[in-house]
Amino acid sequence: MALLQIDNLTVQFETSTGWFKAVDGVSLSVEKGEVLAIVGESGSGKSVAMLAVMGLLPWTAKITADRMLFEGRDIQKISATERRALIGKDIAMIFQEPVASLNPCFTVGFQIEEVLRIHLGLARQARRARAIELFKLVGLPNPEERLGSFPHQMSGGQCQRVMIAIAIACDPKLLIADEPTTALDVTIQKQILDLIMDLQVRTGMGLIMITHDMGVVAETADRVVVQYKGKKMEEADVLSLFENPKSNYTKALLAALPENATGDRLTTVSDFFDGNPEPAPSAGMNGVNA
Amino acid sequence: MSDNTMLELRDIRRDYELPGGLFKPKKTVHAVKGVSFKLERGKTLAIVGESGCGKSTLARMITFIDEPTAGELLIDGSKVDTRPGHLTADMRQKVQIVFQNPYGSLNPRQKIGDVLGEPLAINTDMPASERRDRANLMLTKVGLGPEHYNRYPHMFSGGQRQRIAIARALMMNPKLLVLDEPVSALDLSVQAQVLNLLADLQDEFGLTYVFISHDLSVVRYIADEVMVMYFGEAVEHGTRDEVFSDPKHEYTRTLFKATPKADVESIRARIEKKKAGKAA
Numbered sequence: 258m259a260l261l262q263i264d265n266l267t268v269q270f271e272t273s274t275g276w277f278k279a280v281d282g283v284s285l286s287v288e289k290g291e292v293l294a295i296v297g298e299s300g301s302g303k304s305v306a307m308l309a310v311m312g313l314l315p316w317t318a319k320i321t322a323d324r325m326l327f328e329g330r331d332i333q334k335i336s337a338t339e340r341r342a343l344i345g346k347d348i349a350m351i352f353q354e355p356v357a358s359l360n361p362c363f364t365v366g367f368q369i370e371e372v373l374r375i376h377l378g379l380a381r382q383a384r385r386a387r388a389i390e391l392f393k394l395v396g397l398p399n400p401e402e403r404l405g406s407f408p409h410q411m412s413g414g415q416c417q418r419v420m421i422a423i424a425i426a427c428d429p430k431l432l433i434a435d436e437p438t439t440a441l442d443v444t445i446q447k448q449i450l451d452l453i454m455d456l457q458v459r460t461g462m463g464l465i466m467i468t469h470d471m472g473v474v475a476e477t478a479d480r481v482v483v484q485y486k487g488k489k490m491e492e493a494d495v496l497s498l499f500e501n502p503k504s505n506y507t508k509a510l511l512a513a514l515p516e517n518a519t520g521d522r523l524t525t526v527s528d529f530f531d532g533n534p535e536p537a538p539s540a541g542m543n544g545v546n547a
Numbered sequence: 548m549s550d551n552t553m554l555e556l557r558d559i560r561r562d563y564e565l566p567g568g569l570f571k572p573k574k575t576v577h578a579v580k581g582v583s584f585k586l587e588r589g590k591t592l593a594i595v596g597e598s599g600c601g602k603s604t605l606a607r608m609i610t611f612i613d614e615p616t617a618g619e620l621l622i623d624g625s626k627v628d629t630r631p632g633h634l635t636a637d638m639r640q641k642v643q644i645v646f647q648n649p650y651g652s653l654n655p656r657q658k659i660g661d662v663l664g665e666p667l668a669i670n671t672d673m674p675a676s677e678r679r680d681r682a683n684l685m686l687t688k689v690g691l692g693p694e695h696y697n698r699y700p701h702m703f704s705g706g707q708r709q710r711i712a713i714a715r716a717l718m719m720n721p722k723l724l725v726l727d728e729p730v731s732a733l734d735l736s737v738q739a740q741v742l743n744l745l746a747d748l749q750d751e752f753g754l755t756y757v758f759i760s761h762d763l764s765v766v767r768y769i770a771d772e773v774m775v776m777y778f779g780e781a782v783e784h785g786t787r788d789e790v791f792s793d794p795k796h797e798y799t800r801t802l803f804k805a806t807p808k809a810d811v812e813s814i815r816a817r818i819e820k821k822k823a824g825k826a827a
Contacts, residue, residue: 298736413598442597442761443597443802443805444597444802444805445597446805446807447807450807458824469735470735470807471809472764472806472808473807474809475810475814475817479818495814496811496814499810499811499814500811509736513736513738514735514764515739515742515762515764515765515767515768515769516767516768516809516810522746523739523742524739
């Protein structure tokens with residue numbers, strides 16, 4: 258049984274010109290202990306799809322799916338109380354901008370202990386001990402002192418580590434990392450990716466890595482889903498995606514990598530198609546021009 | 548000194564003073580600790596380093612936003628007097644900058660036409676009609692069109708905004724363009740377009756670029772020379788091939804190791820390693 262299974266997910270927002278489909282018929286599944294990468298440029302609906310799974314979209318969004326199962330349990334129709342017990346505990350998410358997603362009014366220690374109090378109901382001293390343990394795990398120096406720091410007193414990389422610590426506080430079964438390294442330097446990026454991958458191997462959780470960086474995909478993923486304008490273009494394991502991409506959009510993305518430049522110019526995505534990407538045949542029924 | 552040197556820095560330093568408090572003594576931060584280099588006309592120098600290593604401070608000094616604490620700055624063979632009030636308008640025209648975040652560097656209440664016309668309005672006494680023509684011409688040069696003249700920044704995507712920022716920098720016909728992480732906020736596909744545009748413009752106007760970045764794959768593509776900075780010091784400087792094939796400094800090697808590798812071989816190696824780890 259897949260850890261998370263989504264069939265034909267569609268998310269729509271109402272705009273002045275009618276309903277806009279941000280995610281259009283995307284299906285995906287993650288097994289236990291698997292790393293799935295979702296790749297796409299901004300506006301391809303990769304974050305929105307995951308926010309829909311978490312139930313974090315505003316009520317104005319219209320979410321429909323044939324199936325949305327977490328460990329075989331339907332998470333579409335569950336009540337708000339049940340959802341609150343589920344997300345943050347069994348499904349956790351690392352958000353995009355670490356500095357913006359922490360609350361500036363509270364110390365990071367308060368914010369991590371809040372998770373432990375609500376989801377695990379630990380007593381004060383147990384919370385403290387666990388928080389220090391988590392900070393050690395994510396490689397923050399002087400964890401005891403760090404608990405009393407506010408987010409603005411820490412660097413971007415440190416805030417990202419705190420976010421990861423909060424996300425893994427309850428040993429989630431599924432971790433969704435939304436562009437966890439986009440705002441960071443290469444050296445810090447390497448450390449954070451190593452940390453996430455190390456945790457994933459050690460705890461055996463499922464991991465969904467949302468990114469637009471092909472380098473990050475190459476370094477982390479087992480399987481890759483390529484998304485463009487809300488539609489799934491291709492799904493393949495990481496090696497065959499890089500070796501033998503099926504969809505012309507994937508080919509374009511790979512050709513746009515600076516290290517793959519041929520001669521003087523970089524190939525741009527529009528060199529490959531004029532806004533009409535063809536999904537790979539294996540991407541299933543939910544492709545383009547349905 | 549050869550005639551072909553566009554930019555020369557001689558032992559440039561910049562210190563920032565942190566004011567002390569009641570119980571806290573005054574502190575001096577040495578952001579840039581004596582950097583020297585020469586850059587030829589029409590070449591691209593890439594400055595690489597992690598955040599806080601002083602590369603942006605260096606960019607601010609080259610563009611006269613910040614005043615160096617010590618050292619000499621020579622542009623086009625002549626020494627620049629960087630003290631406030633001593634800069635000539637002529638000198639300011641030669642150097643322009645493109646900032647990192649195209650969402651923050653354009654005024655949301657200013658139309659694109661006014662964004663592009665403003666440098667001309669301030670620095671020259673060109674009539675409005677000519678400013679308009681020049682702005683339209685520049686818009687087509689950077690791959691936009693005259694129909695964008697009356698639009699506001701929020702109506703553009705990130706890549707288009709970066710094009711506008713580049714167009715604004717080029718309005719005064721500068722000779723030296725400082726690019727402070729111009730593509731790090733952009734998607735991969737858009738990044739390729741902007742990099743191509745920069746290469747085309749360099750050929751067309753004979754521009755000299757100082758390109759600041761932390762993305763080594765971009766640097767490898769665009770740079771002629773590479774300088775690696777670490778804690779305010781230039782730890783390595785050489786041609787692109789020298790630095791990439793034979794990195795001398797410890798930090799440069801760390802940087803290369805940290806860059807994600809996207810070639811098939813390294814993916815295969817990683818998967819093999821993971822399988823071995825699982826079996827064990």
